[in-house]
Each structure stands twice: as structure tokens, then as C-alpha cells.
Amino acid sequence: MKATKIKTLLHDAPVETNQKVQGWVRTFRANRFIALNDGSTLANLQCVVDFEKTPESILKQINTGAALALEGKIIESQGKGQTIELQVNTIEILGPSDPDSYPIQPKKHSFEFLREKAHLRVRTSTFAAVMRVRSALSFAVHQFFQSHGFYYVNTPIITGSDAEGAGEMFRVSTLDPLHPPKNEAGTIDFKADFFGKETNLTVSGQLEAEAYALGLGEVYTFGPTFRAENSNTARHLAEFWMIEPEMAFYDLNDNMDLAEKFITYVLSYILENCKEDLEFLDDRLTNEESSKPQAERSQMGLLEKIRFVIENDFKRVSYTEAIEILKNSTPNKKKKFQYPVNNWGVDLQSEHERFLVEKHFNCPVILYDYPANIKAFYMRRNDDEKTVRAMDILFPGIGEIVGGSQREERLDVLQKRIKEMGIDEKELWWYIDLRRFGSVPHSGFGLGFERLVQFATGMGNIRDVIPFPRTPQNASF
């Protein structure tokens, strides 16, 4: 007999039919009630065993964590908490599990503990819900772009250029680290390396996406990105997924409009398609918040926050306006910021971003027109010669979720900027070439996928929204 997913059974409720299910035991009560979960949905299926007819040797193997195949009849449930249940006729133990050493017991475990059991944590309700929402968000990302005429492009993972110019890259090399070949100057001879040059894991697919936008029109990437920044925070990963749309003929305003429409779309999609999981995560968050002191509690629940972002326009504020607000803010005057804001030109720290989003505006904020000196070389220079057409989207509880810009399409201005910033022009020859042949105004942005999943699920730590997180000193699994 072919097995049916629990999600389908709970939805269709085919009472009085014989069915087979396969899954993992969450709990087994009173030698009679198995709560079986197969990952297809949040809810377990209650499966009722006739212990008088079941051999002791089988009963002994029905333990939390064991994998079973069960056949029987679906009937209306008399008990509370479920509408149907499976009256079990046959039990097959597919994969036994030692109840004493199985780490995921039917009780509350801390997320820190579960991170050390990342290979098993998806068998908890919270992680399974987060991963289902993550999957739905990925689908929505593709659906949004595909239905708006964008083409999906795959940009290289191994690259020779540092797109962001931040120098936070992981080297890719096949040289023997103990005996690397040296050149005459005594430094490592990368000509002898696999690619005949120094290469790294990419920090962004943007530069290559630009090349494709200037031919396909509107494109997007959705792939892994790597950053060797030593940031041990709840918002940084060394390996994360980024979505980078890139559009020919878009200026910065078009770019902001698209980003807002895109975020609104994917959040609406999960509200529609992940109701059960989101309600569960909403309750989880409310519970977590209730253990915090009143003053630190979030004003809104998870679903409320998602709806709020969908229903309200993002506030658009220039960097210069933001600096004025911050300069005159109470925490700045009372010296509460770790980094005081005194002058135009300083980079914004996350404490400043959080103040703007969570205290001052109380909604998502798009900051634009940043000082050129704190942004990457490729951003289009404004006529004031001081600022560039950059935009960052800041979210409550998350901080920066999107970074983007209009790109510098003028050959001479770009070349000048590359020189000023001391970047090796030779590595970027092809990128500069794009400004020689049919260059047009174009724009794009990058959205950190895990930060979006964090927002959508209310998870406090980014390590808990990706299956196997990579962070400093941690690449287990």
C-alpha cells in the first residue's frame, strides 16, 4: 500500500478508509497513543495502537524518534485536539531509536542546545515550521520575479574580484599550504594555483548580474554568498543566501519601488500559504516575549508585524535627513549611543538603524543617498559630488535587510572612482567594458534571504533559520 502524507489526511479526513502513513514518533502515551509526524505539516497524526494485539517486542520499539510505517483505518477521533485518528492494524518499525540517547526529548530544548544537534533539530515543531516557511519564501521569490519578466541567472561562486571591496573573502586554492610555490620576491606564486590567479568565494553576484541585465533586461540571482567577516552577531553568517535583482533602465526610485513590491509580495504569499506554521511561530514568539521585562517586549505579534509591513508604505529618508534626526535624538544627547553621531559622513551603526526604525519612525525605512566614502565603488555619483545613489532598507528587529543602488554607468566617472579607491582596474576590465558598449542607467539590490526568514518567522538568531549555519569557529555538520 502506498503511504499518504499526514497533511493530506488531515485535510481530506477520509474517514472509514484504510491508509498507510510513515513518519517519526513524537510521543507515545499509555502504550496506546502515538503522535506521528512526517514533516509534511505542523500537526501530528494520532495513531491508536491496540496494545493487547501488539507483541511486546514491537511495543518496546515505539519510542520517541523512531521511524514507523503504520497501516489502519481512519476514524473520527473521540479525543480532544484532533478531528481524525488512525486505528492501527499493522506496525512496521522502519528505524528504531534508542530512547535514552535520542537528544530530542518531548520537552522544551533551548535553541543553543539544538544548534549542537543541527542534524536532528528539524524534528522539532519550531524548526520544521521555520524550514517550511523558508521553503515557501524561496518559491515566492522565484514566482515574483518570473511573473514580472525577470530571468534567473546563475553567477559564479568562485571569483577573482571583490565585488564589495570589503576584503572579507575566503580564499579558494589548491596550493599546498605547507609548501606553496614562491616567486622571485618570496611571496606566494598564485600563477601556479589552480586558476592561475588568486581566487575567492564570491561575496556577491552583482557584478556578473549587471553584465546579464545589460542584455536580458531584468534578471535576478538567488544563490549562496560568503563573507569572512568576524561578526559574531545574531544577524551575520559566513555563508548566506542572497537574492540580487538587477535591472537595465531603472533609476534609484524604480529600484526602491521594486524592492518594496517584492518584499510585500513574498510576505503576502506566506500569510496566504503558511497559516498554520505562522500561527504556531506567532504563539512561540508571544511566549518568549512574555518572559521578558515589560519594557523590552515587542509591541506587536509576529502576524501583526508581517501585516504591518504589507499594509504600510516604507518610509523613504535621505542619509542627510537621518543624520539630523540622529544628531538631535535623545539617546545621542544623553550619550546613550556607543557611537555618538556628531558629523555628516559617519557610517551608521546598527544602534542608529534600530533607533530610526524601532523608535523614531516605527516602520520599515529606506535610507538613500549615502556619502560616497562609506559605500562601494560601483554606486552612481550624485551631482553634489559627495553622495551616491545608494539605498538600504531597514527592518524592525532586523536592521539592514536590503542593500542596493543605482550603478555608475558613466565610463569616466567609474574609472576615476576605481582609481581613487585604489582598486586594481585590471581585475575589473570586463566590468568597465560594459560602460564602453551600450551602457545604460541600471540599478539593483541584494536582499539577505536569512534576514528575511528571520523577520518572517520571528526567530531571534540567524543561526536558527538556515539548516546548517556557518559562523566563526563553527562549520560542523
Ligand code: 4AD
Ligand atoms: O549590503 P550588501 O553587502 O550588498 C551587496 O552585496 C550588493 N552587492 C547587493 C546588490 O546591490 N546587488 O549585502 C546585501 C544584503 C544585506 O542587506 C544583508 O541583508 C545581507 O545581504 N547580508 C548578510 N546576511 C547574513 N550574513 C551576513 N554576513 C550578511 N552580509 C550581508
Ligand code: MG
Ligand atoms: Mg549593506
